[in-house]
Amino acid sequence: MASPDAEQPAPTEPARWRDLDMLLSHPGNLVEASFDPSPGLRDLLGSLVEVLVVGAGGLGCELLKDLALSGFKKLHVIDMDTIDVSNLNRQFLFRVQDVGKSKAEVAAKRVMERVNGVNIVPHFCSIEDKEIEFYSQFHIIVLGLDSIEARSYINSVACGFLEYDLNDNPLQETVKPMVDGGTEGFKGHARVIIPGTTPCFECNIWLFPPQVKFPLCTLAETPRTAAHCIEYAHLIKWDEVHPGKLFDADDAEHMQWIYSEALKRAELFGICGVTYSLTQGVVKNIIPAIASTNAIISAACALEAFKLISGCSKSVSNYLTYNGLEGTHIKVTEFIRDKDCLVCGPGTLIELDTSSTLSDFIKMLEEHPTLRMSKASVTHEGNNLYMQSPEVLEQMTRPNLSVPMFELLKEVRYTTVHATGMAENNGKKVSSLRKLRVAFKGIEEASKMDTTLSS
Amino acid sequence: MAATGVVAEPKTKYDRQLRIWGDQGQAALEKASICLLNCGPTGTEALKNLVLGGIGSVTVVDGSKVEASDLGNNFLLDEGCLGQPRAKSICSFLQELNDAVKAKFVEEFPAHLIDTNPSFFSQFTVVIATQLPESSLLKLDDICRKADIVLVAARSYGLTGLVRVSVKEHCVIESKPDHFLDDLRLHNPWTELKQFAKSIDINDKDPVVHKHTPYIVILDLIRAHMLNVDEENYKEAVDSSYKVSVTPGISNEIRQIIDDDSAEVNSSSSDFWILVAALKEFIAKEGNGELPLEGTIPDMTSLTEYYVSLQKIYQAKAEFDCLALEHHVKEILKRIGRDPDSISTTYIKTFCKNSRKLRLCRYRSFEEEFGSPIVSEIQRYFTDEDYSYAMNFYILLRAVDRLAANYSRLPGIFDSEIDEDIPRLKTVAASVLSEMGLNGASLSEDLITEMCRFGAAEIHPVAAFVGGVASQEVIKLVTKQFVPLRGTFIFNGIDLKSQVLVL
Numbered sequence: 001m002a003s004p005d006a007e008q009p010a011p012t013e014p015a016r017w018r019d020l021d022m023l024l025s026h027p028g029n030l031v032e033a034s035f036d037p038s039p040g041l042r043d044l045l046g047s048l049v050e051v052l053v054v055g056a057g058g059l060g061c062e063l064l065k066d067l068a069l070s071g072f073k074k075l076h077v078i079d080m081d082t083i084d085v086s087n088l089n090r091q092f093l094f095r096v097q098d099v100g101k102s103k104a105e106v107a108a109k110r111v112m113e114r115v116n117g118v119n120i121v122p123h124f125c126s127i128e129d130k131e132i133e134f135y136s137q138f139h140i141i142v143l144g145l146d147s148i149e150a151r152s153y154i155n156s157v158a159c160g161f162l163e164y165d166l167n168d169n170p171l172q173e174t175v176k177p178m179v180d181g182g183t184e185g186f187k188g189h190a191r192v193i194i195p196g197t198t199p200c201f202e203c204n205i206w207l208f209p210p211q212v213k214f215p216l217c218t219l220a221e222t223p224r225t226a227a228h229c230i231e232y233a234h235l236i237k238w239d240e241v242h243p244g245k246l247f248d249a250d251d252a253e254h255m256q257w258i259y260s261e262a263l264k265r266a267e268l269f270g271i272c273g274v275t276y277s278l279t280q281g282v283v284k285n286i287i288p289a290i291a292s293t294n295a296i297i298s299a300a301c302a303l304e305a306f307k308l309i310s311g312c313s314k315s316v317s318n319y320l321t322y323n324g325l326e327g328t329h330i331k332v333t334e335f336i337r338d339k340d341c342l343v344c345g346p347g348t349l350i351e352l353d354t355s356s357t358l359s360d361f362i363k364m365l366e367e368h369p370t371l372r373m374s375k376a377s378v379t380h381e382g383n384n385l386y387m388q389s390p391e392v393l394e395q396m397t398r399p400n401l402s403v404p405m406f407e408l409l410k411e412v413r414y415t416t417v418h419a420t421g422m423a424e425n426n427g428k429k430v431s432s433l434r435k436l437r438v439a440f441k442g443i444e445e446a447s448k449m450d451t452t453l454s455s
Numbered sequence: 456m457a458a459t460g461v462v463a464e465p466k467t468k469y470d471r472q473l474r475i476w477g478d479q480g481q482a483a484l485e486k487a488s489i490c491l492l493n494c495g496p497t498g499t500e501a502l503k504n505l506v507l508g509g510i511g512s513v514t515v516v517d518g519s520k521v522e523a524s525d526l527g528n529n530f531l532l533d534e535g536c537l538g539q540p541r542a543k544s545i546c547s548f549l550q551e552l553n554d555a556v557k558a559k560f561v562e563e564f565p566a567h568l569i570d571t572n573p574s575f576f577s578q579f580t581v582v583i584a585t586q587l588p589e590s591s592l593l594k595l596d597d598i599c600r601k602a603d604i605v606l607v608a609a610r611s612y613g614l615t616g617l618v619r620v621s622v623k624e625h626c627v628i629e630s631k632p633d634h635f636l637d638d639l640r641l642h643n644p645w646t647e648l649k650q651f652a653k654s655i656d657i658n659d660k661d662p663v664v665h666k667h668t669p670y671i672v673i674l675d676l677i678r679a680h681m682l683n684v685d686e687e688n689y690k691e692a693v694d695s696s697y698k699v700s701v702t703p704g705i706s707n708e709i710r711q712i713i714d715d716d717s718a719e720v721n722s723s724s725s726d727f728w729i730l731v732a733a734l735k736e737f738i739a740k741e742g743n744g745e746l747p748l749e750g751t752i753p754d755m756t757s758l759t760e761y762y763v764s765l766q767k768i769y770q771a772k773a774e775f776d777c778l779a780l781e782h783h784v785k786e787i788l789k790r791i792g793r794d795p796d797s798i799s800t801t802y803i804k805t806f807c808k809n810s811r812k813l814r815l816c817r818y819r820s821f822e823e824e825f826g827s828p829i830v831s832e833i834q835r836y837f838t839d840e841d842y843s844y845a846m847n848f849y850i851l852l853r854a855v856d857r858l859a860a861n862y863s864r865l866p867g868i869f870d871s872e873i874d875e876d877i878p879r880l881k882t883v884a885a886s887v888l889s890e891m892g893l894n895g896a897s898l899s900e901d902l903i904t905e906m907c908r909f910g911a912a913e914i915h916p917v918a919a920f921v922g923g924v925a926s927q928e929v930i931k932l933v934t935k936q937f938v939p940l941r942g943t944f945i946f947n948g949i950d951l952k953s954q955v956l957v958l
Contacts, residue, residue, distance in 0.1 A: 012534065016527035022910035023613065026873065029901045030949055062919070065530050069915035085467045089507055092552055096463040114533050116526070185475050186927070186937065190951075224762040225754050270763045281474065288474040291504040292930065295923035303916040303948055313614060316951040324927050325633055326938040328618070330953045 012116075017042055020071055023312045032311035041310065046073035046117070049309055052138040053077045054127060054154055056103040058294040059144025059181050059301075061093045064107055066302030067142065068115040071310075076138070078123040078130070079104040090291040127153055128431060132418070133382065135176075136161060140305055143180040144298065146287065148208055149430050151180060155193070155201035156433035159344040160418055162195040168346055170196025177308055181301040185288045186324040188297040190316070192304050198318040199337045200344035205425070211285075226266060226273035230282045233261035249284045258283060296322060342370065347416055347435035354406040354440055358386055361405050365419055371434060376421035380409055388421070406440055413443040465509070465555070472508060480934035481509065485555075487580040487933045488512040492565035492595075494545040495913050496528045497611045498585035500922030503531065505929060506549045512557035513549065514579070517542040518564030528915045566591045573598040581605045581929050585922075586913070588856045589825075596621050596821045605932050608821075609925035612855070613909020614948030615848045616921040620818060620928055620940050626727040627814040628806050629936045635812065638749035647768050655761070691756055704744055712815050713738070722791045726798050729791075730806045731813075733783035737776070746810045747776035777807040814938050824958055825853075828891040836956055837896050845945040845954035847902045854884035855906060867910035876907045905949075917948050 056079035104122035387393040536544035542560035750773025785795040836846040866876035942957035
C-alpha cells in the first residue's frame with residue numbers, strides 16, 4: 001500500500017480504465033478527423049474537460065454515473081429539487097434517509113464516494129439563478145430535464161455564446177455542444193445539439209406535442225370523464241371556495257380536498273373512475289417513469305458526450321427516438337437547422353441610428369414583430385448595459401437608459417448583444433435569451449467585426 | 456433538512472411505475488426470480504434496474520474476483536471490493552438499492568455451472584445470460600427450453616452489443632399498444648345503439664342539444680340521412696371519421712392466433728389457448744364474424760347525459776359478449792376434463808377486452824437460428840443501407856467467439872497483436888458466413904477493424920444501454936404486458952442506428 005504522503009496515482013490506476021482505454025488508444029477508420037489516440041488521452045480528457053449535467057433526477061443520476069465512468073473527472077450538476085419517496089424506484093443514488101435533501105448535493109456526494117478521482121460540484125438552485133457567465137466554463141452540457149421551458153432556457157444560453165464570422169459561418173471556439181435526453185414511460189429521445197451546425201432546441205420545437213388542455217365549457221358544464229371532474233375541482237372550484245389561497249399540489253390536504261370535490265362532481269354526473277391516484281396524476285401532470293428507460297436514454301447521451309469530446313467515433317446525427325412498448329424500436333433522424341432560428345442563428349438584425357438610446361432599443365425589442373420581448377435586460381460582451389433586476393443592479397444601470405447605444409457599444413458598426421426577458425414561446429410567455437446583431441446606419445464599414453481591436 | 460422516520464411505502468415508492476403496469480404487473484414482478492450469469496457492467500446494470508423496480512429475487516452467478524479493471528466500468532464495485540468474489544460484492548450493493556428484494560450469489564463460472572448442474576436453472580422465472588460465448592449460450596438455451604424458462608441473452612462488446620429473447624412461446628393479452636382504433640362498430644350497430652341514435656332528434660332546433668350531440672350518433676345518422684356538416688361537433692365527427700373506419704372482422708394477427716394448432720385444445724393446454732378456443736367459437740356464433748365488443752368509447756363533445764347513456768350502451772353490449780365468451784370457456788373446460796370454474800371471470804374479462812390486441816411471440820432456438828439461417832433475410836439485411844451495419848456486427852459477434860476458440864483470446868486484447876488480428880478475424884468471419892450459406896456476402900473492412908480495435912472492451916455507457924434494454928425485456932416478459940422484442944437487437948454505438956434483426 002502506498003504511503004498517504006506519496007504522490008502516486010492510486011494502485012488501481014490506470015488498470016481500472018483498461019476497457020475505456022481500448023477505445024481511446026487504438027486508432028480506427030470510423031473516427032473523427034481530430035481523433036488523436038494515445039494512452040494519455042483519457043487523462044487529458046479528465047484534466048481539461050468541464051461537463052455540466054442539468055438535472056439530478058431520473059436521467060441526472062444515471063448521467064452522473066455514466067459520465068464519471070467515461071473518463072470525465074470535472075463535473076457540475078444543477079437541480080433545484082429535493083428528494084421524494086416516489087423518486088426511489090429509479091433515482092438510485094438516493095435512499096429513504098435522503099428524502100427532503102437536495103438531489104444535486106446527494107447525487108454528487110454518492111458518485112464521488114464510489115468513483116475515485118471524480119469531482120462533482122453540486123448546485124442546489126434553479127438554472128435561471130445562475131449568471132450566464134457560469135455556463136461559459138463548460139465544454140459540454142448534458143441535459144436530463146423534464147420540461148420544455150427548462151430545455152428552451154439552457155438552449156438559449158448555450159446558443160447565446162455562439163458567434164459567427166462575416167460569412168455567417170459559426171466560429172468553432174464559441175460552439176458549446178449539448179446532449180439532450182428525455183423519457184416518458186417506455187419512450188424516450190436523445191439528441192446532440194451543436195449550435196450553428198445541427199438544429200438547436202428551438203429550431204425543432206414543433207416536435208413536442210402541445211399539452212392537453214380541456215375546454216373550459218367541458219369542465220364547467222358537460223364533464224364526461226374522471227379527468228374533467230378532477231380539473232373542475234382543481235381549476236374552478238378551488239378558487240371559488242378558497243379565494244386568494246394558492247393551491248399547493250404537494251400539500252396532501254389540498255390534494256385530498258380536490259379528490260373529494262372531484263368525487264362529488266363525478267357522482268352528480270354519473271361518471272366513474274375518480275381515484276386518488278388519478279387525481280394526483282392529472283393535477284400534477286405526473287409522467288410515469290421507470291429505471292430501464294432512463295438508463296437507456298442516459299447511456300446514449302453519455303456515450304454521445306464521450307464520443308463528441310474524444311473524437312474516438314462518429315456522432316449520432318442527430319436525433320434518436322426510442323420506444324420499448326413493442327419490442328425495442330430505435331429510429332435516428334437527421335433534422336436540419338432552421339437558418340432563421342432566433343436562438344442559434346447569427347442573431348436577429350436590429351438596425352439603429354447612432355442617436356438611438358438604450359431605452360429606445362429596449363422598446364424596439366418589445367415591438368419587434370418576431371422578438372416581442374418585454375422587460376428586456378441587455379448585456380454586451382459580458383457587461384450589463386441595463387438589468388431589470390435585482391433592484392441594486394437596476395439602479396446602477398438605470399443611467400445607461402438615456403445613453404446612445406452607439407456609445408455603449410464602443411462605437412463599432414456591427415456587434416452582438418444579448419437580451420433576456422419575457423418572450424412568447426409556443427403560445428406562452430417564458431423567460432428567454434435572444435442574440436441580437438446590432439448594425440448602425442451611416443457608419444463606414446470597419447475592417448474587423450466586433451471589438452477584437454480595442455477602440 | 457432530512458426527514459427523519461420517513462418510510463418508503465411501496466405504493467408511494469413505486470407510484471411512477473404502477474401507473475404503467477398496475478398492481479397486477481407489480482405483483483408479477485414481486486413473484487419473479489431472476490438468475491444473472493456474469494456480473495460485469497452489462498449484467499449488473501440490467502439487474503440494478505430490476506431491483507429498483509422491486510423484482511422478487513435475484514441470484515448472481517459469477518466465478519471471478521473483483522479486479523482493478525472492474526472499478527472503471529462497474530458502479531456497484533469500489534476499492535473495498537478488490538479481491539472479493541464479484542458476485543458477492545454486487546449482491547450486497549444490490550441489496551442496498553432495495554431491501555425488499557432477496558439477493559443471493561453463487562461463486563461459480565457460468566460455463567461450468569451450465570456443464571455440471573443444468574437443473575440449477577429450473578428454479579428461476581428468467582435467466583439473464585450476459586457476456587456468454589456462443590458455445591455456452593447454445594447449451595444454456597437447450598436447458599432453458601426443456602425446463603420452459605425464459606432466457607434473455609445480452610452482450611456488450613466495444614461500441615456494439617446485442618439482446619435476444621429465447622423462449623418457445625410467450626402469449627400476451629395486455630399488449631397495451633400506443634395507438635389503437637376505438638371499437639365503435641358503426642358499420643354493424645346493434646339494436647340498442649340504433650335505438651339510441653334514433654332517439655336523438657338531429658333536427659332539434661335547441662342549439663345546446665344540437666351542439667352536444669355525440670359524434671358517433673352524428674356519423675351514424677350521416678350514414679343514414681346524408682346531413683350537412685356545419686357545427687363544432689359535426690366537424691369533430693368528420694375529423695374523427697378515420698377513427699371509425701376500422702376494417703370489419705378480424706385482423707391478420709388475431710386470425711393467425713385463432714387458426715393456430717394450439718387452439719385445438721386438450722387437458723394440457725394453457726389458459727390462454729383455452730380462451731382462444733372459446734374466442735373462436737364466439738366468433739362463429741354470437742359474434743357473427745366479429746370479436747367481442749371492447750366496451751369503451753373515446754371522449755367526445757357531448758351533453759353529459761347523452762355521453763353517459765352512450766357509454767352505458769357500449770358497456771352493456773361488451774358485458775353481454777363477455778358472458779357469451781365465458782359460457783364457451785366453461786363448456787370447453789368441461790369437455791377437456793377440467794373444472795369449469797378454474798379460469799377466473801377476471802381473467803376472462805381481461806381477455807375479452809383485449810381480444811383485438813392479443814399477441815403471440817414464438818422464438819426460434821439459438822441452435823435453429825445458427826444451424827438453419829434464413830439466407831434470403833440475411834442477404835436482404837446486408838444490402839439494406841439501414842440494416843447493413845447491424846448485420847455486420849451480428850456476424851462479427853459470432854466470429855470473435857470463433858477466433859477466441861482458436862487463439863484462446865478475443866481479438867485486439869493485446870496491442871501488439873491488433874494488426875495481425877484484423878486479417879485473422881476477417882478469415883474467421885468469412886468462414887462463419889460461408890457456413891451460413893452466404894458465400895457471396897462480404898463484411899465491411901472498417902467494421903472488421905473496429906471489432907479488433909474494441910479489444911473486447913465492456914465500457915460502461917454501452918453496458919448501461921444494453922443492460923437497460925435487457926432489463927426492460929425482462930419486465931415485459933414477467934408482467935406479460937406490452938410486447939417483448941422479437942428478433943435480435945443489435946446495438947450500434949457508432950451512429951446509434953440500432954436495429955432488430957429477425958432471423
